[in-house]
Amino acid sequence: MTIRAPRRAVLLGALAAPLATPFLANPAKAQTVTLRSSDVHPDGYPTVEAVKWMSKQMEEKSGGRVRIQVYGNHTLGEEKDTLEQTRFGVIDLNRVNSASLNSLVPETVIPGLPFLFRSEDHMHRVLDGAIGDDIVSGLARHNLVPLCYYDSGARSFYTRTRAINEPGDLRGLKIRVQPSDMWVAMMRAFGANATPLPTGEVYSAIQTGVVDGAENNYPSYQSFRHFEVAKFYSASEHSMAPEVLVMAKRSYDKLPKDLQDMMRQAAKDSVPEMRRMWQERSNAAKAAVIAAGSQINTVNKAPFEQGMGPVYDQFVRDARMKGIVAKIRETA
Template sequence: MKKQTLIAALLATVASTGMAFAECEVTLKSSDTHPDGYPTVEAVKFMGDELKAGTGGRMCVEVFHSAQLGEEKDTIEQTQFGVIDLNRVSLGPFNNIIPETQIPSLPYIFRSVEHMHNVMDGPIGEEILAAFEAHDLVGLAFYDGGSRSFYNSQKPIRSMEDLKGMKFRVMQSDLFVDMVSAVGANATPMPYGEVYSSIQTGVIDGAENNWPSYDSSGHFEVAKYYTLDQHLIVPEVLVMSKKTWDGLSAEDQAAVRKAAKDSVPVMRDLWAAREKESEAKVIAAGAEVITDIDKTPFIEAMVPVYEKYVTSDKLKDMVARIQATE
């Protein structure tokens, strides 16, 4: 779809649903590809409640879930243009735009979810958020994206040998393409919304994602083999259009930042509960979960990926600081 057509459709959607927020002086339109009830969607709703309370009812957030405003790549562009005010996106689609986002997107960079929290809640996380401003965006907060693992429709995967020649969807990121190639599989970048039908029709054999996405997308229905190789623990990020941000007073900017930060622990609690719920659901539905896997060969295979993307002294230093974080 051409950008002009997309913008027109987007504005029409926003206009048709904005009446409920008419009592607010400022209503921020927020996009999310996930369905209503998903932890990231509910966290941004919570942020909106906090923002409304913190501004005496002057500011509201209206969340457009289920990719109503488009898939992630398109919504990133519209947020940069100021058509969308807020956007919850995985870091992956930013990898080709903002070099700093490549580091927390590296396979096996984090030892655990707790390690990721310690890194992203500290000075390294703030440094990465600050990098968005040069790209017409303001980084507000990091959410959890869980650990991502491979799932497919063909067979259980227990080794890199099992992956050879298989076709997997990845986010539209060169880093993700190279990661999948490094383990001997074929990467197919495509929007999230096209994955189900592509697996169903055999265009691809599978994809890689976390428990809640494997569940909420229905992918477990067409790809029942889920291998817990946990190759990625990629944070999600909540960003604001810099054009929108620059139109706010310093007081309102501070209120937006506070509400976003306050939503993080809420999101994490929702995420932890949802992971357990999704795991139980897909197993009950007949998904086969493969846990007897040696991650060591997978980790060793990522050396060329690090060599390709961690090239500057700045990025090498960031990797070293992440690895040194407890």
């Protein structure tokens, strides 16, 4: 796509730019360190605004020693590219969907499993505690420090040509998915032809018929303007795969201990802010797409859920992962 070149140019500029200003030995005389944070979503999106909120907290509580500059709207590239650069410490922080981490840490498949969480409240109780910490603990081996989970809502199907009411309606349709083996397997189990694509390519792919539709939450459906080319939104709510805010271990290790603790606390404190903004944005996005002519239908989830056994069998294979899934289901 034509948008690739400028984004790559910006990313190359980021590669060439110096890393965050190093701290001086005496914190009182330290210069301000600006950390760069990446997000594919545009300004105003809850994840983008949550990290901006974090930046204000860090500036205020560190006495101006740390600030976070947020680059949204794919400015530094797609998640696959920016995640790699975060691992090398070129990008300091990154908000990514948990699916982007699946190839690094198998346990991160778990939060995206179909129909695993009973509700958003159930998901919050799981991810805010020890189970959530356990799922992302393996990221340290890949030079990433997990800071917090953000909501990504319930993901549902949207298509160009017809509403989805039952699994049979997906048969033969090409549905864009995140680049993840688990998501490909999930769509196949639904009967669809999975087509992995970066987020920035989805609009034109639907518009030109490369794919018949995609799946995502209301805010993404609205903010990426996919409602303009896919008018049928079918609320299957098949996954609640969360977002994860990660920090480059290289950048994290440069911070003095007090600022490391401050960063973790600021991230934790940003979660309720993000969730508040998320709920407001989700309601507003749903209203906006309906006003623009999108047709919303609610599906009976049971027939969709019944066919997901093979997905669990394929991706929840070892005792550790089975144990985590069992703990999630046992969580009240």
